[in-house]
Amino acid sequence: xxxxxxxxxxxxxxxxxxxxxxxxxxxxxxxxxxxxxxxxxxxxxxxxxxxxxxxxxxxxxxxxxxxxxxxxxxxxxxxxxxxxxxxxxxxxxxxxxxxxxxxxxxxxxxxxxxxxxxxxxxxxxxxxxxxxxxxxxxxxxxxxxxxxxxxxxxxxxxxxxxxxxxxxxxxxxxxxxxxxxxxxxxxxxxxxxxxxxxxxxxxxxxxxxxxxxxxxxxxxxxxxxxxxxxxxxxxxxxxxxxxxxxxxxxxxxxxxxxxxxxxxxxxxxxxxxxxxxxxxxxxxxxxxxxxxxxxxxxxxxxxxxxxxxxxxxxxxxxxxxxxxxxxxxxxxxxxxxxxxxxxxxxxxxxxxxxxxxxxxxxxxxxxxxxxxxxxxxxxxxxxxxx
Amino acid sequence: xxxxxxxxxxxxxxxxxxxxxxxxxxxxxxxxxxxxxxxxxxxxxxxxxxxxxxxxxxxxxxxxxxxxxxxxxxxxxxxxxxxxxxxxxxxxxxxxxxxxxxxxxxxxxxxxxxxxxxxxxxxxxxxxxxxxxxxxxxxxxxxxxxxxxxxxxxxxxxxxxxxxxxxxxxxxxxxxxxxxxxxxxxxxxxxxxxxxxxxxxxxxxxxxxxxxxxxxxxxxxxxxxxxxxxxxxxxxxxxxxxxxxxxxxxxxxxxxxxxxxxxxxxxxxxxxxxxxxxxxxxxx
Numbered sequence: 330x331x332x333x334x335x336x337x338x339x340x341x342x343x344x345x346x347x348x349x350x351x352x353x354x355x356x357x358x359x360x361x362x363x364x365x366x367x368x369x370x371x372x373x374x375x376x377x378x379x380x381x382x383x384x385x386x387x388x389x390x391x392x393x394x395x396x397x398x399x400x401x402x403x404x405x406x407x408x409x410x411x412x413x414x415x416x417x418x419x420x421x422x423x424x425x426x427x428x429x430x431x432x433x434x435x436x437x438x439x440x441x442x443x444x445x446x447x448x449x450x451x452x453x454x455x456x457x458x459x460x461x462x463x464x465x466x467x468x469x470x471x472x473x474x475x476x477x478x479x480x481x482x483x484x485x486x487x488x489x490x491x492x493x494x495x496x497x498x499x500x501x502x503x504x505x506x507x508x509x510x511x512x513x514x515x516x517x518x519x520x521x522x523x524x525x526x527x528x529x530x531x532x533x534x535x536x537x538x539x540x541x542x543x544x545x546x547x548x549x550x551x552x553x554x555x556x557x558x559x560x561x562x563x564x565x566x567x568x569x570x571x572x573x574x575x576x577x578x579x580x581x582x583x584x585x586x587x588x589x590x591x592x593x594x595x596x597x598x599x600x601x602x603x604x605x606x607x608x609x610x611x612x613x614x615x616x617x618x619x620x621x622x623x624x625x626x627x628x629x630x631x632x633x634x635x636x637x638x639x640x641x642x643x644x645x646x647x648x649x650x651x652x653x654x655x656x657x658x659x660x661x662x663x664x665x666x667x668x669x670x671x672x673x674x675x676x677x678x679x680x681x682x683x684x685x686x687x688x689x690x691x692x693x694x695x696x697x698x699x700x701x702x703x704x705x706x707x708x709x710x711x712x713x714x715x
Numbered sequence: 716x717x718x719x720x721x722x723x724x725x726x727x728x729x730x731x732x733x734x735x736x737x738x739x740x741x742x743x744x745x746x747x748x749x750x751x752x753x754x755x756x757x758x759x760x761x762x763x764x765x766x767x768x769x770x771x772x773x774x775x776x777x778x779x780x781x782x783x784x785x786x787x788x789x790x791x792x793x794x795x796x797x798x799x800x801x802x803x804x805x806x807x808x809x810x811x812x813x814x815x816x817x818x819x820x821x822x823x824x825x826x827x828x829x830x831x832x833x834x835x836x837x838x839x840x841x842x843x844x845x846x847x848x849x850x851x852x853x854x855x856x857x858x859x860x861x862x863x864x865x866x867x868x869x870x871x872x873x874x875x876x877x878x879x880x881x882x883x884x885x886x887x888x889x890x891x892x893x894x895x896x897x898x899x900x901x902x903x904x905x906x907x908x909x910x911x912x913x914x915x916x917x918x919x920x921x922x923x924x925x926x927x928x929x930x931x932x933x934x935x936x937x938x939x940x941x942x943x944x945x946x947x948x949x950x951x952x953x954x955x956x957x958x959x960x961x962x963x964x965x966x967x968x969x970x971x972x973x974x975x976x977x978x979x980x981x982x983x984x985x986x987x988x989x990x991x992x993x994x995x996x997x998x999x
Contacts, residue, residue: 358888366747373746374719380739383719387740391891393754393882396898528804530797574884625937630882
C-alpha cells in the first residue's frame, strides 16, 4: 500500500484524494463523494492553512472522536514537519496488518484479540496449528486459559452472538408490537364513539411499548486476566456484531472505550486499533477507579434503567475495596442491572475472598462463572431472565 | 461572497459568540446546502445557534423536538380524521377527503413548503428511534415527502437544517455522512466572558472574570452534571440580582447563587461552601 505524500501528487484533486485516503486509513468513514465536497468546501474559504483546516474539519469529521483527532491528522498530512512521521505510522499500520494476514491465514473469526504484547501474541499464534491438530478432547470444558485456537475464538464469538440474540429476540417481538402501536386503537375508538352517536370523533392510539434492553460491557485486561483476554475480546466482538446498541470498554489501569474499534468492519484494522488502545496499559488493575471513570464520563448518557452492565473481571483490585462498593452503588442508582462474570468462579472451591470482589457482591444482580465456553453459553437463560 | 468571519461577526452582533470551528461549519453548511449536525454536552448553546441564525436571516424557525416514540404522524403530516368524517357525513361522498384541506402539516412538511427558506431545527435527534432517522434521511437527501394519498410534495425552498444531538445513542453513519459536522465544546475563557457579557452587559469586568473563572474551575471538578453555558448565564444573573460585586466577598450570596450552577444533591454535597470559596479565591 502506498502512502501518498502531499507534495508528490499532481493537482489539488489528487492531493485531496490522498488526504481522504490518509483519513480513511486512520479509521474515519469517508465516501467517494466526500472528496468533491471537501474541494467544494475549500472554494468557500480564503487561501489560508488555518481556514482550510477548519473547513475540512467540518466536512470530513462525523463524530466527536474524529473531531478530537482531526487536527493531528491534518498536520501530519499537510504540514511538512509532521509529514514524515505520518508516513511512517501509516506504513507501520499496513505492515502490521499484512503480518497478521500471514500468521492468521486471514481467518475471519480470530480478529478481536490480544491486548497483550506482540511477542506473546506471536508465540501463541505459532502454537495455534499444533494445538488444534493434536487435541481431540472436548475443548468446550477446558478452562479458557488454555483456549487459544482460532476455532475456539470463533466459538466464543458464536456463544456471544447467541446471547445477544436471546436478548434481541425478545426485542423483535416488541418491535412488531410497536409498529402496530403507531396505529389507532379501534376498540377504544368504537367504545368512545357510543357517546357521540356512533361517530368516531375522539381517536385513541396505542402507545409505543417500552424500549429493549441494552448491553454495556466492561472488560478487565489486566495482567491477571491476560490469559482470558483474547477469548473475552472475541466474546465482546460477538455481542457487538449481533446488536448494534451494545457498548464495550476495556480497563486495566485506565478505561478505554472500544465500541468503535470493535465495530470496525475491517477486521484487521480492528485488531490494530485494539492493540493501540491496549498499549500504555500496565501494572495492576484499578477496578474501582475505572468504575468511577465510567460513572463520570459514560454512564450518565449510556446507562439507563433498561441497561444491563456486564463486568468481566477476576475482582483483583489495587484500589481500596470501598471504592468498588461505592461506585457500583452509584451505578446501580441509574436503575441498571449489573452482571459480574468472573473466570475464577468456575474453579473448584472458589471463594470471593478478593476484597474488591467481596465489596462488589451485594450490588450484583448476577454473579456467574465464565471460565469455560460452556459457562458462557449457559448464561443465555440467566441473561434472558434479567 | 460572505466569509465565515463575517458570519461569526453577525452572530456576535446578534448575541451569539461562536467558536471558529462552529462558525466555519455553519458557513459551509449554508454555502454547500448541507444539513449541519451539532454534537456536544448539554447547555453549550447548540439549540441557540439555530434560533440566532433564524433571527439573522429574518426567517422562520421551525423546531422539531425529538423524543422516544416520535413517529411520522407527529413529525411529517397527519390527516385530520375528524374533519374528514364530518365532510363525509355532510356530503355522503368520500371523493375529496384526501386533499390539502384535510392535511395537518407537521414540522418537516411545513419546513419544505415555506416561501422563504426557514431554519429547520431538529433538536436532540438522538432521542428519536432509528425508524425516524430513516424518514429523516429520505427528507434530507431529496427534500421531498411522499404522501400516498396525495403524491409527492417537493420542496418549494430548501430549508437550512440544523440537527443537534447529546449523544444518548450513536447516530447512524448514513445520517452523519450527509451532514456537515461540528462538536460544540464548552467555550474557553475568553469566549465565555464574551458570551456572558453579551447577555448581561451590566456586569463589571472584574466580577465577570471571577464568574467565568469560577465556572471554568468548577467544570474541572468531579461533578455529576457539569454546568453548561446556560448555567453560567443563570449564575451571573443570580449574582447580579443579589447585588454582589466581588465573588470572594459575600459567602452567603455565593452559596445562594450556587443553586444556579449545581443542580443535583450529590453535586451540592461535592462542592460545600468552603470548596466554593477556595475555587472563587483562585478564580479571582
